[in-house]
Amino acid sequence: MESAKTPKELKHKKADFSEWYHEVIQKAGIIDKRYDVKGMFVWLDYGVQTMRLIKDIWDKLFREHGIKEMYFPLIVPLKYAKMNDEWFEGFKEQCFWLRSQGSEKEEHLLRPTGEPAIYPMMRLWIRTHGDLPIRLYETVSSFRYETRHTIPLIRDREITFWYEIHTAHATEQEAKEELEAHVRINEKIWYELAIPAIKVEKPIWECFPGAGGAIEFYTLMPNKKLLENGSCNDLGQAYAKKFDIKFRDASGKERYVWQTCTGNGARYLAAVIATHGDDFGLVLPPAIAPVQVVIIPIVFKGREEELKHYAKALETQLNSSGIRAYADLGDATAGEKYYYWDLRGVPLRIEVGPKELKEKHVTIVRRVDRYKVKADAGAVEEHVKAQLIKVHELLLNTAKAFYEEHITDAKTLSELEQELKKGKACRVPWCGSKECADSMQVFEGVEVAGSIYKLQANEACVVCGKKAEKVALVGNTY
Amino acid sequence: MESAKTPKELKHKKADFSEWYHEVIQKAGIIDKRYDVKGMFVWLDYGVQTMRLIKDIWDKLFREHGIKEMYFPLIVPLKYAKMNDEWFEGFKEQCFWLRSQGSEKEEHLLRPTGEPAIYPMMRLWIRTHGDLPIRLYETVSSFRYETRHTIPLIRDREITFWYEIHTAHATEQEAKEELEAHVRINEKIWYELAIPAIKVEKPIWECFPGAGGAIEFYTLMPNKKLLENGSCNDLGQAYAKKFDIKFRDASGKERYVWQTCTGNGARYLAAVIATHGDDFGLVLPPAIAPVQVVIIPIVFKGREEELKHYAKALETQLNSSGIRAYADLGDATAGEKYYYWDLRGVPLRIEVGPKELKEKHVTIVRRVDRYKVKADAGAVEEHVKAQLIKVHELLLNTAKAFYEEHITDAKTLSELEQELKKGKACRVPWCGSKECADSMQVFEGVEVAGSIYKLQANEACVVCGKKAEKVALVGNTY
Secondary structure, eight states: OOOOOOOOOOOOTTTOHHHHHHHHHHHTTSEETTSSSTTOOEEOHHHHHHHHHHHHHHHHHHHHTTOEEOBOOSEEEHHHHTTSHHHHHHHGGGOEEEEETTOOOOOEEEOSSSHHHHHHHHHHHOOBGGGOOEEEEEEEEEEOOOOSOOBTTTBOSEEEEEEEEEEEESSHHHHHHHHHHHHHHHHHHHHHTTOOOEEEEOOGGGSOTTOOEEEEEEEEOTTSOEEEEEEEEEEETHHHHHHTOEEEOTTSOEEEOEEEEEEEOTHHHHHHHHHHOBTTBOOOOGGGOSOSEEEEEOOOTTOHHHHHHHHHHHHHHHHHTTOOEEEOOSSSOHHHHHHHHHHTTOSEEEEEOHHHHHHTEEEEEETTTOOEEEEEGGGHHHHHHHHHHHHHHHHHHHHHHHHHHHEEEOOSHHHHHHHHHTTOEEEEEEOOOHHHHHHHOOSTTEEEEEEETTOOOOSBOTTTOSBOOEEEEEEEBO | OOOOOOOOOOOOTTTOHHHHHHHHHHHTTSEETTSSSTTOOEEOHHHHHHHHHHHHHHHHHHHHTTOEEOBOOSEEEHHHHTTSHHHHHHHGGGOEEEEETTOOOOOEEEOSSSHHHHHHHHHHHOOBGGGOOEEEEEEEEEEOOOOSOOBTTTBOSEEEEEEEEEEEESSHHHHHHHHHHHHHHHHHHHHHTTOOOEEEEOOGGGSOTTOOEEEEEEEEOTTSOEEEEEEEEEEETHHHHHHTOEEEOTTSOEEEOEEEEEEEOTHHHHHHHHHHOBTTBOOOOGGGOSOSEEEEEOOOTTOHHHHHHHHHHHHHHHHHTTOOEEEOOSSSOHHHHHHHHHHTTOSEEEEEOHHHHHHTEEEEEETTTOOEEEEEGGGHHHHHHHHHHHHHHHHHHHHHHHHHHHEEEOOSHHHHHHHHHTTOEEEEEEOOOHHHHHHHOOSTTEEEEEEETTOOOOSBOTTTOSBOOEEEEEEEBO
């Protein structure tokens, strides 16, 4: 951890979210975007620490669910990539092609997704029903030659800290249950991030041919755009048939496996930054804050050593009870330190000055709302733990309120258009047909993300007037 | 964790180390080499878990030393690569070149080493002496189109789990002290792995032009070949001058920084497998064993449930005291389970049968020497902890004895030749000149690794007879 240095002012988040976002990720030490390849950037140490804490959450949840961590090469042979001709047609324009020095031919590509690296191996591993289920994941970079505007952590050409779960099962039912488990795992991750991400069933015509559907998470960004943020895919037997992944069932009959895949990565962090940040910088949920409490001695002449000693002792005391605390004993002024750690979104600040020392208490300040509370020095861990829980609650509630304010119901097409023009996303009764979904895209940039997960409509479809089976989520998207 | 399945017999390690090695890494579930790109393989879950425990050791040691974790893109622009023309000339034959679909030009390559990705960024980060020192590392894949015979974990085209530390300093002295710290960190890692790796000062003519030298670690493999296993490089100002990395000192004068870099990765695991393994499979040092103790119920009819319950309770009890324990309650026979977990190198096995249940004790069996000890069920944690320490000691002592037996002193060139022919590596008094080093390469495959770190000779150089300043380490190398 560094000591404070004085940074410059930030852009206002509300006035220009995009500029604010680019500025805060750079100034708060998450990334350095000056690496000279379009769509690629350097993760700085504070960014790595924060992202690693998010990864720790998924590593733990996956392991508990019996999903095994593996690692597949980043380089995919063309013949693996071509096993799924439809996949290949879809991705070949976005591929980075590889040639080794001295060779003429390009017979390899960098993985744009995991399937062509993983499924030929699954084919080798699966022989009988006894080999099933297989549950594996890897956290890895993926590479896509993105032709759209790139945005760090959101749309990159090297997609870093990307996890993919791939599973194979003997029955369709088991695969569907697995997928539900992945949805629940993602809900747990989103809870830790204090974000009420919306679960959406992807329109079937946007899924891979032969797939059984997908459940996608969407986060609502400060510019009111919907960002797809993780997907859980019911692959059915679509890939199994392409990659020839079969097993012998109990009766000796050969059958194709049923597969799922689930993925997400640095977009979790993008959503955290965008959702909780403010004009002073990041505001990190306690679960993923590399420093949960920063201790800043308010130093007055003559008591420096005593106060620093006290701050350091407090750090040790908090660390030993499992709290990530850090005493900033650097030479900067207290004000500079406040500014520096506010920028980095540290959830709590503890101020210790001569008064605190004398009266044997500390002052705890919450980053999110500047609320101050005095705590008895003897019971500081309990106070800090309680405040960290409170911070999480505040962040989640504020985010929920934002989602509620900006996602509204539209009962007619003209209502939909009006609300979209106000910058809102809408829940819209929908029959489920592609034609009606197309009609809901009332102007450019508007998309039907899908239908809200497990929510049934009671009204008529806003387009055709037929019975609405679903509630569409419609909005501006990334 | 899986339950036991019956594996097939292994090759004899002594009879054919190379075949044994290839077989054990596949059968023990470390890797699957059937991925269809030469020099690349799939890390299986047991391999990932083991490698991650090694990585945890370095992550912790680096963090304690103030080395910050970052992540740089895998793709390097050609213009960065060409900033160091000598580096580029050395690596260009081994590069994987990238072209994106729709583009004609290859203007990017996959990183063969980190310098061309990292140093242009360091140049941006360093302005004044206040920005120094910089200490960073990343764990990442590197890519080299290796034309020699590839060997998984030893010589790969995708070099996985590879860390690189890069530091920059204001003075030469500080850089040299930093390098010593990296040597000490590596010594700590080798200690945890129970391997007495040999520190060697690399001949200066083999270092990068302008560099101040390098300290390399060598491990002695079962085939008596020396394997370079990690290097700590004093880069001097060689790279700083190529990448134009300068700072203003306290007097305002512009100066080049002094740099170090240190790297290693999966070769740590290769050395562990090779050094400690036997004809039954892996033998893992406790520090990096994903399962430190496997608990196997010796089930007799009628007491199955009771015994399984007991084994599971023991697992919980051991886990809660920080020991990685696993109760294998699968359907395989006890014999099959022994075989399976022996193959995976689990340091300790606890057997619990009706007798143990009745007499309230457990039997602990050490993987390394099959030594059995009875332990009171009430104090099983203490016994296990003591045995894990003992296992580490046994492994380290056995490895030391192997090194002592197979590395000998040679006082003349003919002695050197004799000993090398016997398959030994030799310590040889050496004046330090390139000419004499060349003369020590008495037949093909023999190399002078360098001079043994901080060891001074008292004899005359075996080649020229002049005063020997150094002791060369000479042997067959990989």
